[in-house]
Amino acid sequence: MPSSSSISQDLYPSQDDLLYEEEILRNPFSLKLWWRYLIARSESPFKKRFVIYERTLKALPGSYKLWHAYLRERLDLVRNLPITHSQYDTLNNTFERALVTMHKMPRIWIMYLQTLTHQKLLTRTRRTFDRALCALPVTQHDRIWEPYLVFVSQRGVPIETSLRVYRRYLKYDPSHIEDFIEFLVNSCLWQEAAERLASVLNDGTFFSIKGKTRHRLWLELCELLTRHANEVSGLNVDAIIRGGIRKFTDEVGRLWTSLAEYYIRRGLHEKARDVFEEGMSTVVTVRDFGVIFDSYSQFEESMLAYKMEEMGMSDEEEEDNGEENGFGDGEEEDVRFKGEDFERKILRGFWLNDKNDIDLRLARFDYLMERRPELANSVLLRQNPHNVEQWHRRVKLFEGNPTRQILTYTEAVRTIDPMKAVGKPHTLWVAFAKLYEHHKDLANARVIFDKAVQVNYKTVDNLASVWCEWAEMELRHKNFKGALDLMRRATAEPSVEVKRRVAADGNEPVQMKLHKSLRLWTFYVDLEESLGTLESTRAVYERILDLRIATPQIIINYAYFLEEHKYFEDAFKVYERGVKIFKYPHVKDIWVTYLSKFVKRYGKTKLERARELFENAVETAPADQVKPLYLQYAKLEEDYGLAKRAMKVYDEATKAVPNDEKLSMYEIYIARASEIFGVPKTRQIYELAIQSGLPDKDVKTMCLKFAELEKSLGEIDRARAIYGHASQFANPRSDPEFWEKWHEFEVQHGNEDTFREMLRIKRSVSASYSQTHFILPEYLMQKDQTVNLDEAKDKLKQAGVPEDEMAxxxxxxxxxxxxxxxxxxxxxxxxxxxxxxxxxxxxxxxxxxxxxxxxxxxxxxxxxxxxxxxxxxxxxxxxxxxxxxxxxxxxxxxxxxxxxxxxxxxxxxxxxxxxxx
Incomplete structure (x- = not known):
């Protein structure tokens, strides 16, 4: 370990420092010289650099660069030291000395504040933050507030201190209230968090800096109020959540469950049930209904489980409690909890004073589950109360309960507007009347039908269906006269006064058009045919014709009816009226039936009249509909007239039919001519067919048949000439069948010359169909000809045909x-x-x-x-x-x-x- 004398000697300038010291002595206030001196001694011990920094700062106390570098080195020195080390006190004193001149520098403040935060000096740190805010201009406060909020959010900082700091910060920047709300929530300050969140939602100018929508803030408030219902007071939670339900319609189910949960946490269970019921009866989407119903069922199930757990009674205790509650055996108890008995017990407070209400809760839960289909149907009807199909489904839910079905039908017919109905509204009236009919109450069924025919439906067909159903009901109960009276009443034309009154109102109901309903008249005429007289039925048919609502089928039915009663001439007059009323294609069936009936009736006795009818029929018929009439006309001539006239009819038919049917018509013509006049007579028909402008494929087909005919008659040369004529319509590449037939013909009946001629024609036709035959190699053409000639010679020899003398x-x-x-x-x-x-x-x-x-x-x-x-x-x-x-x-x-x-x-x-x- 070095001695103290050696350490003290390191602090004094060395021989290398003399150059820098002399320059500093000459100019002690030059920052450049001092900074160069510090860089040169960057590897020296910190104590020596400490002396240089102190001398420099004494000479230049206002230099930010020197203070910042000095403080950074001081911070590096204490980085790995515990916060209780004495160096921290020296560092804090250095910061304080620096702030004497650097109090306007926010970076120095931030370094000092971060150091104090690290040292966990709460009071000194708080006061230093306040000093910084006082010393710096307000434009730089945001740089101080950020670490200040981090400091007060640490553990160990008193809640009151943090609240005061956040409140001061909101005065500086109110847009960060969401941070304050999050702090309150994290600090379990539910009351103030709810109040702040409610104030944010009440502020129409609020804009979330975190991108939260008002809908999301509403949900957060509802969750806060419901989860901490006992901790939050002073707010009208019911009004707040109901306001959200009215405003945010896409999360109605969740808000209703939040409100119910609020009352559940407050212990108001009956109020929660009311909220659930209200929610299920007001939502308009199945998704919201599903959310509410699931929460409701879970609530009832959990309450039942909790009550059973709480009681913890044995079987004997349950029996004792059952006797105390007035119950007998189990069967009687089950009966009491079913249907309307259960509702009456609730109304009269049967279990109000009973602590053991497990049976009540169980019955309530079962009743809720039974009502689910009805409640779901109510949701769909709230979406569209004019949906006919949903009303029918609702009636089916109450099957076995006529009273509820009648009430449902009554509500349905009152609610549905026929002009807005989705479906057929008249079916509700019909089903309503059939319900009474099913229960043998025909009087009320007639009352329902009578009201139904007065409704202004969208279409006449709906009203006509009601009249028909009413008449069918009368028929089912053998009231035939009543059914006919109904039809007469329904088909009666409104009076002139009624028409004037309706015209004055400007809104014409469907009842004014009912007398022209084809469906109604069709049903009426069927009733008259079955129950009425001949005269009454004819009157109905004539009325239909006068109203100009008849169809071809009605014309035919009218004629059939007259024929059944031997009024043949009257039936033919009906046919005549029908062919004048209708045009093609509707009149086709009338003509065919009329002509067949006339021919069957009179045969050859009125041949000229029949011919006139056929001539009129074929004149008015279009080309695509004339063929069956001509065939029927020709059959008449064959059976009762002259064969020559029949051939003339066939000839006219071949000219009248369209091109795609000419071939089949000629085939029929030839077949009948062959049968009547013999095969030679058909030659002329074949020639006419070939020259009549048939399509190319049909001409070829006709030529082949003509050639077969000539061959069968032994006219080989004529058949060969016909093949030659048909060859121009047969491409050898796409239609080889024709040339194969000609080839077989020449093999059987020709010689080498005729075979050569066939090949020449084949090449000529092939060249006419080809666009590149001029560049074909000659040897290919010669090779094909040689091969074909050799094969032909062999086949001619086998057939016994003598070889040509010149060859x-x-x-x-x-x-x-x-x-x-x-x-x-x-x-x-x-x-x-x-x-x-x-x-x-x-x-x-x-x-x-x-x-x-x-x-x-x-x-x-x-x-x-x-x-x-x-x-x-x-x-x-x-x-x-x-x-x-x-x-x-x-x-x-x-x-x-x-x-x-x-x-x-x-x-x-x-x-x-x-x-x-």
């Missing part, structure tokens, strides 16, 4: 050559010479002296086969021959065939000359 001659004259020449043939070169015959087909050799063949020759085989043209009589093709003469498909084929024959003859002559050489 046989060319095969004999063809020289044998190597296959290599064929392989070296370039694509796109057309030759006229025969090269080889090794594979059974004809191959072409190069000949530069030959002329270029026409573009119609697509393969070498066609160049060597002569295709002959055979004249067909014009009578075979009919109208198709005119198309050929006008340069159609067959004309083009003839020119191509002539050119091919000339090319083949020239090729044969050159082959002969080569052999001779």
């Amino acid at each position: 046989a001659l060319e095969r004999q004259l063809a020289p044998a050559t190597n296959d290599t020449a064929t392989k070296e043939r370039k694509v796109g070169f057309v030759s006229a010479g025969v090269e080889s015959q090794t594979d059974g087909g004809l191959r072409v050799s190069a000949n530069h002296e030959d002329i270029e063949l026409p573009e119609e020759s697509d393969s070498d085989d066609e160049e060597k086969v002569e295709i002959a043209q055979k004249d067909v009589p014009s009578a075979v093709f009919g109208s198709l021959v005119r198309g050929r003469d006008e340069g159609g498909m067959n004309g083009e084929a003839d020119g191509t065939k002539d050119q091919d024959n000339e090319s083949r003859l020239g090729a044969l002559e050159r082959i002969k000359r080569q052999k001779t050489k």
Whole structure:
């Protein structure tokens, strides 16, 4: 340990300090020199630096920089020392000396105050905070108040001191009252916390700096008042919470439970029950009702459990108490606590003087649980009292209790406004009357119906339903005359005076339109048919027609009714009126029924009249509805008229129906013509069908059927011509079925020439449907043709068809050559010479002296086969021959065939000359 003499020597300037000391002596008031001196001695012991700081501050006592650095080093020195160390006293004295000149510096005050707070010097710290507030300007008080509030919030600080400080702070900044309220709550000062929170809520200009809404503050106040009901006084808790209930409608259930909890904590249990009941009877949402009901049921259950715990009685004691309370055996006791007996006992105070009220509490709890559906339904009805379905559900809750059901129906019909009703309000009146009917009280049921028909409903149909239900009730009880009287009364037209009076009022009720209700008249006419006479029923039907409310079904029913009573001409007159009243599509059923009935009735006796009716029917019918009428018309001619006229009707039908139905109409036309006149007669119909403008797919279908017909008749050339005509509507890529059928036809009935012609037409049609056929490689087209020709030849041989003579001659004259020449043939070169015959087909050799063949020759085989043209009589093709003469498909084929024959003859002559050489 160093001696005292050595320590004292460290405090004096050393040889290194002479330079700084000389400069300081020359200029002792220079802060720069003193600060440089302190930095140079930053590694020196603190005692030496202490001496330098003291000398510096003695020379410059107003330097904030020096004081701040000196105090920071002093604080670092005592940081790890206990607060009872003597260095703290020295530090406090240093702060006091600094504040003599630094009393306007808030940072110095804050450092000093934090040090005192750490030392737990309550009185000195409080007084120092007050000195700081007095010394500093008010604009810097917020920097002092922050640590001041932290100080008074510490444990050990007296509550009175903290309250005084917070109250002083609220005078400086009232917006931080929420901090004060939190402090009061944390300090269990419930009375002042509730008063402050209530004052905040009463202040309309208050703005929460913590982002709390007024709704949240209300909930906090309610929770505070209810949880500490015995500690808070002087506030009207009931008025406060009810004010919140009226103002904040989204948390009504929670506020009601808070108010009830307040009374429970105050020990006013009956008052709490009243609050629960009031809350359940006023809330309008199911969620709030659920909150209140759950709290209410928990309260009753807890009270029951507490009472049973408190009594702690044995079975013998319970029996004794039961006898003292006037109860007999258990069965009688259970009966007493049910339904209205329980309510009467409560009213007359049966248990008011009884300390053992466990049975009362149990009965009260059961009664509450039984009322839950009714209370929940009341909530829904408070949301919308005009909800018809909820009223029906409420009546079902009281099933087995007619008195409550009647009261519910009475309340429902008084409450619901028919113009605002959700649902059908007339069903309540009907169900109300049926309740009386179910209990054999028809007089009151009629009274209810009589009141129901006087209500101004939203629609006429509702009022008509009430009248119909009333009449049905009379029918159920065999009062047929009364039901008819009701219908006559309901369908009676209002008088002129009543119409004038209603027009003057400006509000026309539905009763003024009831006489035009179709539902009512339909029911009325059914009653007349069943219970009335013929004349009365006809009068009702005529009245319906006069009011112009009849439907096609009523017209048909009226006619049927007349037919049943053998008034056929009158029935036909009704049909006539119906077809004049209605238009398509409604008149369709009337026409079909009228025509079928007329034909069935008269048959051939009034054929001209029937024809006139059919002509009128088909003239007025649109195209999409005319087909069944034409078929019915044709059936009439077939059965009772002339077959020629029937064919004419079919022909007119094919022109009248829309395009999508023409094919089916032509099929029917052809089938009937074939059956009546024979198959040859259908040729003309087929030709008309093909030329009538059918869609392409239907033309193709019709051509195929026509071709099958001709083939069955042995007209092969005619069938081939029809295939050729239909080929223009069949794309080989998308419709291969047509070409397969033609292919099979040629295999069975054709030869090589006709097969070549089919292939040429197929390529032509395919090219017409394609947009890129001009760039197809030629060898692909030739390859397809060669393969198809080889397959065709084999099938022709198997079928016994003789081979063409020109093809046989060319095969004999063809020289044998190597296959290599064929392989070296370039694509796109057309030759006229025969090269080889090794594979059974004809191959072409190069000949530069030959002329270029026409573009119609697509393969070498066609160049060597002569295709002959055979004249067909014009009578075979009919109208198709005119198309050929006008340069159609067959004309083009003839020119191509002539050119091919000339090319083949020239090729044969050159082959002969080569052999001779």
